[in-house]
Amino acid sequence: MTALDDSIVYLNGEFVPLNEAKISVMDRGFLFGDGVYEVIPVYGGRPLRLDEHMTRLENSLRGIRMEPPLSTGEWAAVFSRLIQGSHDQSIYLQVTRGVAPKRDHAIPPEIEPTVFAMCTPIAPLPIEGIKAITVDDIRWQWCHIKAITLLANVLLRQAAVDRGCTESILIRDASAVEGAASNLFVLVDGVLITPPKSNELLPGITRDLVLEIALQNGIAVQERKITLSELKAGPEVWLTSSTREIMPVIELDGAQVGEGVPGPLWQRMQALYQDYKEILRRPS
Numbered sequence: 565m566t567a568l569d570d571s572i573v574y575l576n577g578e579f580v581p582l583n584e585a586k587i588s589v590m591d592r593g594f595l596f597g598d599g600v601y602e603v604i605p606v607y608g609g610r611p612l613r614l615d616e617h618m619t620r621l622e623n624s625l626r627g628i629r630m631e632p633p634l635s636t637g638e639w640a641a642v643f644s645r646l647i648q649g650s651h652d653q654s655i656y657l658q659v660t661r662g663v664a665p666k667r668d669h670a671i672p673p674e675i676e677p678t679v680f681a682m683c684t685p686i687a688p689l690p691i692e693g694i695k696a697i698t699v700d701d702i703r704w705q706w707c708h709i710k711a712i713t714l715l716a717n718v719l720l721r722q723a724a725v726d727r728g729c730t731e732s733i734l735i736r737d738a739s740a741v742e743g744a745a746s747n748l749f750v751l752v753d754g755v756l757i758t759p760p761k762s763n764e765l766l767p768g769i770t771r772d773l774v775l776e777i778a779l780q781n782g783i784a785v786q787e788r789k790i791t792l793s794e795l796k797a798g799p800e801v802w803l804t805s806s807t808r809e810i811m812p813v814i815e816l817d818g819a820q821v822g823e824g825v826p827g828p829l830w831q832r833m834q835a836l837y838q839d840y841k842e843i844l845r846r847p848s
């Protein structure tokens with residue numbers, strides 16, 4: 565039992581302690597990984613980029629042929645009940661297709677979705693930089709959907725952990741696509757490059773925010789494919805995600821990236837990103 569077990573979570577219209585939240589083994593999320601999710605960071609009690617996260621959720625649901633189970637206002641009411649205090653935390657929400665009468669791949673015609681949400685503290689982030697490896701992208705072709713079916717991502721991340729690293733950078737057709745649970749930025753000839761949105765990667769909310777901050781601050785950016793050789797030669801390589809923000813990669817496949825420390829552009833972006841978060845923390 566941990567302190568987390570007592571925290572209040574949302575499950576199908578009710579707020580219950582985490583250790584009392586139960587779903588059926590016939591839930592298609594459990595049997596097939598048939599569902600989608602979101603992770604939304606919260607600073608000073610305020611969700612970061614809530615509208616963008618909600619839009620992505622709707623897109624993910626549409627992608628798996630589901631309707632939004634709650635309205636935007638209903639979600640907001642759930643979140644405000646789950647968010648406790650002003651420390652950094654994140655909302656995890658998951659919608660599965662629901663409990664089916666029998667285990668059959670085909671989608672049952674009438675089925676109530678299972679809707680779950682919880683809020684957990686965000687762990688302090690390492691800022692000394694991370695080590696990463698490159699691996700073949702073994703995932704499916706609909707990576708733009710934030711599906712709970714994460715077996716490939718789990719195995720890809722574990723490949724990094726097995727080699728004493730934090731993240732895997734996924735390679736598809738000789739291009740670097742994204743991390744196992746993060747988006748990718750590489751500095752190439754003074755321009756910050758990130759792969760364009762497509763079915764090959766998750767449209768990261770942090771990715772979009774980093775692009776926006778770069779544009780507002782005169783940092784040259786471009787959305788285009790990144791070749792494996794550009795990745796390996798990049799003086800700066802970053803991986804972004806909602807809860808891990810902007811991670812500078814200082815070692816890639818055992819070789820030093822740039823000077824082997826977080827680079828000057830990362831230092832600048834990190835300061836700008838922290839300023840952006842600070843605005844949320846300020847009482848309005």
Ligand SMILES: Cc1ncc(COP(=O)(O)O)c(C=O)c1O
Nearest residue numbers: 745746747766768769770805806
């Ligand atoms: C595969 C993948 N790409 C990118 C991201 C980053 O997305 P976001 O910035 O919205 O957290 C994630 C986040 O979990 C992810 O799982």
